[in-house]
Amino acid sequence: GQQLNQSPQSMFIQEGEDVSMNCTSSSIFNTWLWYKQDPGEGPVLLIALYKAGELTSNGRLTAQFGITRKDSFLNISASIPSDVGIYFCAGQPRGGSNYKLTFGKGTLLTVNP
């Protein structure tokens, strides 16, 4: 099946620093999504990317859909303590009714105030 390699697994940064995380896949995805999950809660959608090469921002977040359709990155600028959580990339294929998401293993972000 399709697998997503997400890195890094964890990051410890100081408040105010910028963060970058990425996902790569052996398969092509037609949609890339980035979610943030707090402990015991559901994943919250941060950014959705639909076109190869697309660069999208949402406040301090910026994400890009790789030109090969096999990768994506998420940048967080000027991190703040509430950015703490687990960030997941997810890929969505397209074909028939197959829209299930395949998730990366997550990046645990810790921000030291």
Added chain:
Amino acid sequence: AAGVIQSPRHLIKEKRETATLKCYPIPRHDTVYWYQQGPGQDPQFLISFYEKMQSDKGSIPDRFSAQQFSDYHSELNMSSLELGDSALYFCANSRGDNEQFFGPGTRLTVL
């Protein structure tokens, strides 16, 4: 804005018991997905429905079944529960093939 509602939020069952998890969708979001997330794991796709018909199936045990009703809410039925079924279960909604919005999850603990 209305979000996905899941109930119950927490459920404790004994081995071999049954459980029913419910998902109430965002208005006009016709596709529902169920995911299972074990401790420290990423969410794994179980099953999905579009317009009340099963649209895709993932790693869902035969002991589990699900359906989507005429009002678009969905239920995940789990029988002969095992210790390994303890996990967070998420329902997600989308409008067709658009982005999926997740509910807050049901934490199932099997003792």
